[in-house]
Amino acid sequence: MTRVLDYFSTLVADDDSLPLTEAALALAQDAYPDLDLQGTLAELDALILRLQQRLPREASIKQKVALLNQFFFRELGFSSNLNDYYDPDNSYLNRVLKRRRGIPVSLAVLYLEMAGQIGIPVRGVSFPGHFLLRVMTPAGDVMLDPTTGHSLSESEMIEMLEPYVAKAGEPVGRALRLLLQPATRREIVARMLRNLKTTYLQTERWQRLLAVQQRLVILLPDSIEEVRDRGFAYARLNYLRPALEDLEHYLGDCPDAGDATLIETQLQELRQRAQHNDHE
Template identity: 35%
Template sequence: MTRAEMDAFVALAQRPGEDDLAEAALQLARLEHPHLRADDTMEALQRLADRTTSFVQASAAPGDVLGHVQQLGQFLFDTEGFTGNVGEYDDPRNSFLNDVITRRTGIPITLSIIYLHVGRRVGLWLEGVNFPGHFLVRCKGMLGDAAPTEDLILDPFHGGIVLTERDCARMLARHAGEGARFERGLLAPAFKTQILVRMLVNLKRAYAKLRSFAQARDVSDLLLALDPTSLTELRDRGLLAYQMGRYGAALADLERYLALTARHSRAEADDTDVKEEFEAVWEHVKNLRRRVASLN
């Protein structure tokens, strides 16, 4: 991705409003598909939205939120064949919207972006939910002039099923451990920039698992472009550069990380995890200094 494309992505990500989420998410695919014709994919997504709207309006009663949700799910997941990619969950293609639309499979967050884009055009009031370990969608209980009903929590990865709070608590336990405590704050809405950051973090993890360190570092560049204050991403970009043998770049990032975190680390000197992380990075820095010195 060129600097101009990165700047365009950041501008789109930070532009007010949620309606261009799919367009912004599609720009990430340029990391893998530099010659992507994004307009063609957006047109395909619009045709999908048009077909879905025709089906739902013909099948669901006006003002019936649950009916609209059920018909939306039937069309997207049964008729159109979108499904969660359980068998190849870590495949980077699951994070690229053009691939998800073509292959009809993805991970929770990309399937949710398609669901949000199409469902909003059907007339539903939808928002993302940054639930730990598994992205979800909320449907507000309002449609047209009908009386408001209860909000619905939906899981596009599993066919758009409606989840109860008990279902969400069980899902949290699977992803975060039995000791994790469910609270309604975990179902807070996720906005465009938050969703894009989560997409990028997922993609960075997928590339790192494949040992595609150069691509993972490109993702870190985008994350830092979105949030230049992120110490975690500064650290990760340095560690990825280290894995690539780019010792000068790694040293610059990790020394800056240590300088910015030193005060925090001293303030929490009794925090074992903080101390161990700081010391681990410090060992990398000492090793890098010796390597860089030997090359001069």
């Protein structure tokens, strides 16, 4: 486990050189410890080579996008896994590549890799509830749905956004402009991990959840909330000493946090359990 996390730490150490596809694929090492990472990247490279060989020499951005959409969605058959949206395999790129099924953010990572290799200027967008792609064309930016390749109109995006903005009481048009900013590669990997976090919390798979939390703490070193949540995962697995360390660290940094009383109660219980274990 330490070796896998050391490798991930190296990949995500620096924003400028963070290799998105490799870092996203590395997440699958938790569920698939025998994963041939370089072999999987080579499979993806082989698909990209097939695409490059079809590309007309002077193709415009618009032509390239049309060619990639034809290849990615129709020929290869990538699409959203609507039958089992919360299957963790939808977030593991080795499985997404094999099954041609994923969720918006995992499909977007593969699309971004292919698009980048054929010279399409495209960025990911961390839109609420549905990750999007933003293609920069001479005629203006186009927003694409990474599950279909469909280009989204402003009214479609406003409709998608309404359930999220209605709660906050913000004007939808203003919120839309703010939410269409490109995501960094670190933010994209964090979104993938948080999807897995939600899945493993709901299914109470604590060992898998801990693996995800370990990565989130590495990826987002300034997020003390992820340290707290790793402490909760440790506690669920009865790893009392590391649980105490993480939760004490959180309270030390955020003594006035909204959940400080709850954390203090949890700490008292963990200390009692640890003392009891020491005396056995």
